[in-house]
Amino acid sequence: MEGRALMWFRKGLRLHDNPALEHACEGAKNVYAVFVLDPWFLAPDPCAPSPGSARVGINRIQFLLGCLKDLDLRLKSRGNQLLLLHGNPVEIIPGLLHKWSIKKLCFEYDTEPYSLQRDNFIKEHATETGVEVCSPVSHTIYNPEDIIAKNGGMVPLTYQSFCRVLGKPSNPLGDGPSHIPPPIDYEGVNVLSVPCLEDLGYKNLNEEFSPFPGGETEGLKRLEESLKDKNWVSEFEKPKGDPTAFMKPATTVLSPYLKFGCVSSRLFYSRLKVLYSQVKSYTKPPVSLEGQLLWREFFYTVGYGTPNFDRMVGSPICKQIPWKDDEDLLAAWRDGHTGYPWIDAAMVQLRKWGWMHHLARHAVACFLTRGDMFVHWEKGRDVFDRLLIDDDWSINNGNWLWLSASAFFAQYHRIYSPITFGQKYDPEGKFVKYFLPVLQDIPKQYIYAPWKAPDEVQKNANCIIGKDYPYPIVDHVVANKACRECMAAAYQLNKDATGKPTAEQLDLLKVKFGQSGNFNVIRNSKSSPSVKRQRQSKLTEYK
DNA sequence: AGGTCCGTTGCCAAG
DNA sequence: CCTTGGCAACGGACC
Numbered sequence A: 001m002e003g004r005a006l007m008w009f010r011k012g013l014r015l016h017d018n019p020a021l022e023h024a025c026e027g028a029k030n031v032y033a034v035f036v037l038d039p040w041f042l043a044p045d046p047c048a049p050s051p052g053s054a055r056v057g058i059n060r061i062q063f064l065l066g067c068l069k070d071l072d073l074r075l076k077s078r079g080n081q082l083l084l085l086h087g088n089p090v091e092i093i094p095g096l097l098h099k100w101s102i103k104k105l106c107f108e109y110d111t112e113p114y115s116l117q118r119d120n121f122i123k124e125h126a127t128e129t130g131v132e133v134c135s136p137v138s139h140t141i142y143n144p145e146d147i148i149a150k151n152g153g154m155v156p157l158t159y160q161s162f163c164r165v166l167g168k169p170s171n172p173l174g175d176g177p178s179h180i181p182p183p184i185d186y187e188g189v190n191v192l193s194v195p196c197l198e199d200l201g202y203k204n205l206n207e208e209f210s211p212f213p214g215g216e217t218e219g220l221k222r223l224e225e226s227l228k229d230k231n232w233v234s235e236f237e238k239p240k241g242d243p244t245a246f247m248k249p250a251t252t253v254l255s256p257y258l259k260f261g262c263v264s265s266r267l268f269y270s271r272l273k274v275l276y277s278q279v280k281s282y283t284k285p286p287v288s289l290e291g292q293l294l295w296r297e298f299f300y301t302v303g304y305g306t307p308n309f310d311r312m313v314g315s316p317i318c319k320q321i322p323w324k325d326d327e328d329l330l331a332a333w334r335d336g337h338t339g340y341p342w343i344d345a346a347m348v349q350l351r352k353w354g355w356m357h358h359l360a361r362h363a364v365a366c367f368l369t370r371g372d373m374f375v376h377w378e379k380g381r382d383v384f385d386r387l388l389i390d391d392d393w394s395i396n397n398g399n400w401l402w403l404s405a406s407a408f409f410a411q412y413h414r415i416y417s418p419i420t421f422g423q424k425y426d427p428e429g430k431f432v433k434y435f436l437p438v439l440q441d442i443p444k445q446y447i448y449a450p451w452k453a454p455d456e457v458q459k460n461a462n463c464i465i466g467k468d469y470p471y472p473i474v475d476h477v478v479a480n481k482a483c484r485e486c487m488a489a490a491y492q493l494n495k496d497a498t499g500k501p502t503a504e505q506l507d508l509l510k511v512k513f514g515q516s517g518n519f520n521v522i523r524n525s526k527s528s529p530s531v532k533r534q535r536q537s538k539l540t541e542y543k
Numbered sequence B: 001a002g003g004t005c006c007g008t009t010g011c012c013a014a015g
Numbered sequence C: 001c002c003t004t005g006g007c008a009a010c011g012g013a014c015c
Helices: A019-025 A058-076 A089-099 A113-128 A144-150 A159-165 A216-228 A230-235 A255-259 A265-277 A289-305 A327-334 A341-353 A358-371 A377-387 A393-403 A420-425 A430-435 A455-460 A476-496 A503-514 A518-526 A529-536
Strands: A004-009 A030-037 A082-086 A104-106 A132-134
Touching: A004 A019, A004 A089, A019 A104, A019 A132, A030 A058, A030 A089, A058 A082, A058 A216, A089 A113, A113 A132, A144 A159, A144 A289, A159 A289, A216 A230, A216 A255, A216 A265, A230 A265, A265 A289, A289 A393, A327 A341, A327 A358, A327 A377, A341 A358, A341 A377, A341 A420, A341 A430, A358 A377, A358 A393, A358 A420, A358 A476, A377 A393, A476 A503
Parallel strands: A004 A030, A004 A104, A030 A082, A104 A132
Antiparallel strands: none
8 A cells, every 4th residue: 555646636637746745656656637626616506607617617617527538648648547536626636545554645845825724724624634745836936935935025017127126937847757657546546537528517508619629738739839939929018919810820829728737837938938039139028928927926926925815805905996887887897798809809819718808808997997997807807707718817807907007007097088088990890790700790890890881881781770780889079087986086095095095985976976977878868678678588599 | 216118919190 | 091199107127
């Protein structure tokens, strides 16, 4: 019974550059490679606003299953296989340690609060029962704790101050162990093979699926393809990318592979450095591809070192702002029924593909929060958190804090136009028409503001605004002015207050701005009851 | 203290 | 097609 190791996979779904796996193989007679399918994440929720579980959309579940299938195949190529179990890891893992007489438990270190709590519990249990625990940092290039220590114990809150304290990056390991000794038996434990969506209880799936399949093999292929074009890599400047490019996205789309650890960020980083050394000139952080990887590190570091990072109340870095609590506005945004085609098309892409270009995320996040709707960033964060295949807790929260001008970024008067922003990249409206086929025959001069099309044009296009596609839910000019006034008042309150503004003070602002009616001009004047019903109907009906 | 510079990705009109 | 300047105007870093 000597020398049994349990390799617990969570993120880090790869064999290459996987220090936890290397440790598991060191001196082990048998390596049990385990992934726990947690119903808390994966159980179908028929009440959810789109297919998936309560917490995870169908695309990310599908992506995860792809990762697991590939991991299993790759483990098999090294003489092992992936063992799947259903349940809560906090209950499952300690049971396995006991039943399989495990001597060493290995898993990748995870900085997210939910994971830390879970892992600390399991770590304590393991140590108490004499199991050696090994959890190396390999999801990020740097260990957030080291960065904070190097910064004098303070969390760096600007990208530049963050970059100044960065030392040498850690180097990736190789392709992984060539042979991973398999278990002899499972001691009566019922281990499963990788399920499909139907096995998890998902039925009648007819929505479009993400074009990005999960897995280490796919991820490494994508990495190689991205690095092949040295000019493209060395000239990459994120803000110059085209958010409406969808047949061939303007970025690498390696984010979901980094999220699940199919591709090691350290491998990506070191490959980038090699490429940079082979070219005459190349772009630099923050806009370069290297810069994108460092943004990821930045948000992981701030997310790790900031209490209540994912909340407004109780966060030391988050501006206290009297966001509105309007479920109708939120639902219209979430379901792509705002009446602004650029916003709605991006939200449909999110729902159908689980992915949007970074700038499209900016546009819709700005629209929901400080730009037009003044809905709480935490609500938008939750929608992204559920639907994005690349959703990372730290990065998602960090970007919502940024876009809502709650932290990191304060120039709230810089607003993305829901009409002209998309138009400037895609004047023909190809992106909009692809994701909102109902607008297919609307002439391009009206495609970003179809309510302005004359009745005759709407009729010819078989798209009557208010019937086939909604009126804009807010008047951008009016709503945006109200948002900026409210932001100014809230900022003043945050500045004046010795600490944070009180809930009472924020409520006063809410009364002053929230009930003025400014947000609802068009909705109240032009929406007939039938339009309201139309909005509540399913997204797929807008075809 | 107070001024100035700058910050991954605003919009619009003018040239 | 591009760049440039006006617009309005926050706050951290640095002098």
